[in-house]
Amino acid sequence: MKSLLPLIIVLALATAFGMWHKLREGHFKVRKAKAAVLDAQMLGAPLGSRVTLVQFSSAFCTPCRTTRALLSQMTADMADVAHLHIDAESHLDLVNRLNILSTPTTLILDKSGTEVGRAVGAPKRDEVLAAIASVK
Template identity: 30%
Template sequence: MTGIIVLLVVLVAALVVGTVLRSRSGAVRAVAAEPEAAGVDPLLSALGIGVGPEPTVLHFSAPWCGPCAAVRRVVTQVIDNFAAARDDLPIPRDVEVDLDENPELARKLGVLSLPTTFLFDANGTERFRVSGVPNAADLTSALEPLRAPGDFLS
């Protein structure tokens, strides 16, 4: 009888943990702004992040990651929509990084799972992070203020 109770408790705990993790998957979460550092990290600037007037969508992927293809499609769709708008605001850059080829950058940014997507403003400051496949509308809403001149979080 005790074994059955323990099994039920473990199953309920697993269900709760799974539900919480699934509810956060794909959610665009704002990142607390850190005090200004002495410029953009060299690993990021080597990818062109923080060197131009546009925000950047950086997403980590790997050939063996199935959901990464969905992220690629969502990011491409969102950026294509911004390009089609022709509103004289900068079009976000799309940078895809292979996790297996860039483990140091993944470690610096705290990538724990794939797919993981980051949104950087024009200054190279991380503003948003997504674990899982983002929703196109949420990604668009997060990128829109990053395209405007000036710092939207100041």
């Protein structure tokens, strides 16, 4: 045994990072300053009449699958809400423009296509409902 100090430092930092990451994961955050405006042409599918959820996913991402299933199931019977699923890898221009850093990232757009919030990581059902309800 040489020293336990490096091990303790690594485990302490990883624990702190893990807890911080868990806390911010999946919450819809409002982004007013840099709100992007998207349209059907950029997204490759029509917007919802009131709300559009745009989910970015990638291949090496287990929570993307659960998020996709949750959002499509939740929005299936919402006539004014559309759920669009985008493979980040084949839309890197859009990913760069929207500054998407990880997957899943879900943007919530109002009827004009303006981004009113985004959730990084798998969102919870209640938060998705609240976010959809908050869009005018």
